[in-house]
Amino acid sequence: MTMASVKKLLHDTLDDLIEEDLKRFKSYLKEDERIRAGKLEKAGVTEIVDIMMERFGAEEAVKITLNILRKMNQNQLAEELQNNYTEVQKSSKEAKKRKRKRVQKSSEPAKKRRRKQDDFWLQEFKKTHKMKMKEKVEHIFECKKENEADLRDVFTELFITEGDHKEVNQEHEILQTDKNIKPRKSQDRPIKCNDVFRLNKKKKKIVLTKGIAGIGKTVSVHKFILDWAKGESNQDIDCVFLLPFRRINCIKDRKISLHEFLQKFNPELEDLETSNICKIYKRNLAFIFDGLDESRLTLDFDSGMVTSVEERSSVDELFTSLVNGTLLPSAHVWVTSRPAAANQIPPEYVGLFTEVRGFTDQQKEEYFRKRIKDETQASRMISHIKKSRSLYIMCYIPVFCWITATVLQGIPIGNNAETINTTLTEMYIHFLLIQMNMKSQKHDRKTERERIKLLDSNKTMILKLAKLAFEQLKKGNIVFCEEDLKSCDIDVSEEDFESTGMLTEIFQQEAGLHEMKVFCFVHLSVQEFLAAVYVFLCYLNKNMDELQFFTEETENELQFFSEELENEVRPDHIDKPDKNIALHDDLLKKAVWKGIHSQKGHLDLFLRFLMGISLESNQKLLRGLFTHTEDSKESVTEITKHIKELLDFHNDFSPETSVNLFYCLLELNDNSLYTEIQTYLKSYPESELSSSMCSLMAYVLMMSEEVLDELDLKMYKDELGSHRNLLPAVRCCRKAILSHCGLDDTCCEPVALALQIPNSPLIELDMSYNDELGDWGVELLSDGLKSPNCQLKILRVGPPFAAITASSLLRRVSTNH
Template sequence: MTTALALLQNILEDLERDNLKKFKSRLKQEGPIKAGKLENADATDIAEIMMECFRAEEAVEITLNILRKINQNQLAEELQNKYIEVQKSLEPAAKRIRKQDDFWLQEFLKTHKMNMKEKVEHIFECKKTNEVHLKDVFTELFITEGDIKEVNKQHEILNIDEAIKPHKPQDRPIKCNDVFSQNKNKKKIVLSKGIAGIGKTVSVHKFILDWAEGKANQDIDCVFLLPFRKINCIKVEKSSLHEFLKKFNPELKDLETANICEIYSCKLAFIFDGLDESRLTLDFDSGMVTSVDEQSSIDELFTSLVNGTLLPSAHVWVTSRPAAANQIPPEYVGLFTEVRGFTDQQKEEYFRKRIKNVTQASKMISHIKKSRSLYIMCYIPVFCWITATVLQDIPIENNADNINTTLTEMYIHFLLIQMNMKSQKHDRKTERERTKLLDSNKTTILKLAKLAFEQLKKENSVFYE
C-alpha cells in the first residue's frame, strides 16, 4: 500500500496546475470521496485520500483512467509500467504469505460455498414432498437493461400492463449470471426491479447456485445472500457488518479475530433481495460506516455498502418491486435491470421442464394457448407454477373444452388444492368435494382475505405476526 501511495504522489506531482484541477474534477465523480475533501488538496493529499477510500489496485486503476481522460497518456503509461514492476518485486513475498494463510482461507471458502449451495438449490413448493431442485425447473428469464431515470412510484398493476407489451428490438437481454460482468460502470451497485412473482428471487438463487458449483462468476470469493424479509427480524440497535453477516452465515462465527480482515479483503458480493419488503429507514445523507467492525445501525450498514464508503470494491445487487426501487438514489447505480418474465418460447420451455411427461406437457401447453388471458398471464413465472399445479390436478383429455380456465376459476381451483393439502396435513384426511372443503375452511379464508385487503390498503405486503 505504501509503495502504491508513493507512486501516485510522484505521478500527480508531475501534473501541471490546470491538469491537477481537471484530475480532481474527474475524481469527484468516482463515488465515495466527498467534494469538500478535494477542494484544497494538493497532489500528496489527493493520493492519501484515494488510498483511504480505495484498495491500492483500485486507486491505481482509477488514476490511470482519469489520466487518459484528461489526455495525460504519457504519465498514465509511466504509472502503469512502474506499478507492474512493483507488483513483480512483491510477488515472491506475497506467495510465501499466501502459502501459510491459504489453508484456513480455502477451507472457509469451501464451507461457505457448500452452505450457500444448500440454501438455494431447492425450490419449496407448498409442502416438503413437493420440494424440487432448482436446476430441474429453472428457465432463463427475459431480463433487460433499463433506464434508471424511469424508476418511479407507479402502482404495480400499471407495471403489469407495461410488461406484457411486445418487446422492442432495442431491448438488450442480460442473463442473471452476467449482472456484475455487464456492469461496466465504476459504481458497483446493480439494481433489478420486477413485479411480484416475476422471478427475481429465483434468478438470485440461480446466480448463487452456479457460483457455488463453480460454473460462473469465479472471480468472486464470497457471496452473501441477505433477504430483507429476514433482515426485518433482526432486533438490534447497533451491529458491526461482521456481526450482522454472522446471523446469516454461521461459518463466520468460527473465524479467529486475526482472520476476519482476510475475509473482507477477498472479492465479495452482497445480494439484498426484496427491497420492497424492507422496514429499514434509508437515509443516504446520514453517518457513514467505513469499517467492518464499526458499530452502527442496520440502516447505515446497508446505505454505506450502497454508496461505497464501506468495502468500496465489493459488488452489491439489490432486487425490488417497482414501487420501492426509487429508494436507491440513481447516482449510486451502475447497472439497472428489469426482470420482464417469460417470453412465449420460455413459457413453453418452463412447462416442458416442469411436467416430465412429454405428452401431458404438450396437452397442457395446447390448452393454455386456447385462453388468451391465461396465456398472456403466464409471462409471470409464479402464475406458470399455479397453472401447472391446477392443470395437473385436473386430468386433461383430448377434449379439454369442458375445463373452465378463466383466471378467476384458476385461482379458485388453486385455493381448493391448498385447502385440500391443509386437510391432509392437519386433519389427516383427503376431501375432494368442493362444497365441504369450502365450508370447513370458510372462517379461515374470510379472515385471510380481510387481513390481505386491510394490509394492502396500507401498502404493506409483508406481515409476520
C-alpha cells in the same frame, strides 16, 4: 499417473462391451502390426489390456482404444474414457505438484510461507462458505418441503434486459404484466443473471434489478449463487453474501458492525480467527440484498456514513454505506426490488439497471414441460393454455404459471377445464378449491368431490387467513410475524397449519434471525384475493365493523376530490358514496374510491378481485364458504356504469388509475370495454396516451373474439413512442395503418408474428414512411409473408424501402396466394 490406474480405466471400459462388440474391438486391434493376431484370439478383457499396455504404453493404449471405440460408434463409451483419463492425468499432476511443494517448503523464505498459509486458511474458508451457500439455494419448493426439487432441474431461463432507472414508477405490479405484449426495444438484449457484475463497468456502482412479484428475481439470485458455489461461474469472487430484507427486518433496530451483521446470516464467519477478519474484507466480495420492497429500513443517503467493517451503526446506515461506496468500495453490490420501491436507490449510485421481464413464449412452454413430468399431460396443458389468450398472456409471470398448472392438473383437461373462464378471479377461485382438495386428500384422508362440502369443511381456516390478508393489506404489509397471526386466531402449532393443504400450499413460513419467525403469502396476488373474499363475506353477513376501513377516510378523500372538481361540470349522479354500506353497489363504490386514492396502488388488484367476486357466477363457485349468494345483476350494472362515468374525469386520475378501472370492467365481464376505451380516447384527443393505456388497449383487443376493421396507429402517436405498445394488436385487425409512426426494425417483429398466426385476419398492411426501418425489419416481414397462414392481399411499403425490396416483398405475397 500410475500404470495401474490406466489399466483399470481400460479394463472398466472394455468390460462394458458385449461379447460381439469385444470381438469387433479385437478385430480392429489386430490391424496394428505391433500386435500378434494369435495372442488376441482367445484373450479376455484382462489379457487384452495387458497386451496393449505392454506394446503401446499407457498414453498410446488409451489413444488407440478411443480411436477403435469411435470407429465402432461407441461414442458415449469413448467420451467416458476420455473424461476419466483426463481426471487421472489431472490428479497425477496435482500429486506431483504437492510433492514438489513439500520438497521446496523447507527452502522457502518465511514471508512466502506466511503467504501460503494465508492462502490455505482462505481456501478452507471459501470451501466451507460455498458449501453453506449451496445448501441455502440448491433446492426450490412451492411452499411444500416434500415437493422440494433441485433448482437446476426446474430452473427456466428468464427474459432479463438492461433497463433505464428513469422507468421506475409507482404503477401497480399486475399492470406491468402488460410488458409481455409490448414490442422489445432495440436495446433489449437478453442478459443472463450470472453476467450482471461483469456487465457493470462502473466502479463503486451497484447493480439494481427490478421486477414484479413472482417474476423470478429471487430465483435468479439463487441460480447465480448456486453456479458460483459449484465453481461454474464468477470464480473471481471470493465470497457471496445473500441478505434478504425479510430477514434484515428482524434486526433493523440494532446498532451493529458489518461483521456482526454478516455473522447473523453466515455463522461460518464466527469461526474466523481474529487476525483473518480484516483480511477477508480485503478480498473480492459480493453482497446481494434481495427484496428492497419488503424493507422496513429508513434509508437516508445523506446521513452519516460508515467506513469500517468494525464500526457499529444502524442497519440502514450499513446498507446505504455499501450502496454509495463509502464502505468496502471495491465490493460488488446487487439489489433486487419490485418496481415501486426501486426508486429508493438514487440513480447516481446505480451502474447497471436491469429488469426481469418474465417468460417469453418459448420459456413458458419450457416451464410447463419441466414442471409436468408426463409429456402427454404437459402437451395437453400447453395446448389448452394457448387456446385462452388471457391465460397465455398472464403466464408471462412464473408464479401465475404455477397457479395455472396447479389448477389444470387438478381439473382434467377436456372436462371441467374447458369451462374455466379467463378472468383472474375465477382462476384464483379454482386455485383455492384445488388447494383445499389437496388438504382433504392428505390431511383428512379423503377426497371431497363436492365443492360446497369442501369449502364448508375448511371454512374456519380459510376465513382466518382471509382476515389476516385483509388486515395486513390495509397496513400495506406483505410480511407478518406470529403476533399478527394470533390476532386473527391462527395458531401456527395447529396440525392444519403443517398439513399439505391450503396453508402449506399458499402460505410460506420463513425462518427469521434466531428470535422470531415471519410469514407471508406465497404471492401478493393470493393475499389480495383472500382479502377480497373476506370483505365480500363481511358484506354478506352485514358485519359492518369490519368494513369501517371503507368509510373512515372516504369522507376526507371525497372532499379532496370534490374541491379539485368544484369548477367542473359533473353529472348529478356521480355523488360521493353514501357513508352507510346498505347495498352491494355501495360497498363497490366505496372500494373504488378507496382504490383511486391509494398512493402506492396496493389496493388495485384487491379491487379487481372484489369486482370479480361480485358476479353471481363466482359467488356460486364459493358456496360453502358463503352461506348464500346475492343477485348481483343490478349492482354489477350500477358499478359498471359508475366506473365508466368516473373515467370521464380521467384528467384527475393518473394513467395507472384509469387503466386499473378498465381492468375492473374486465373482471365484471363488461363486453363493451373496447368501445369504452375508444370513447375515452376520442373524448380527450389532446391528452397524452400513457404507455399503460396503449398496453391495455392491445390487451383488450387480443383477448376479444371480435376482429377490428381498422387500426390506425397514427391516432395514438406520441413523442415518447407509447403508441408502439399497440403493435401486438395488429394480429386482431383486418387493416393496419402503420405509416408515419417512427417504427424501427424491432417493431416488425409483432407485425411478422401477426402474419403467421393461424386464421390471421390481417389482409391489408401499410408500413410506408418509417425512416428507421432497415434490412433486419425487411427480413422479419419476409418471414411473416412466407408463412402459409399469411392472408395479406394489400401491402404498402414505399419509402424508405428500395423499389427492389418492395417488389421482392410483394412477390412473396403473390407466391403465397
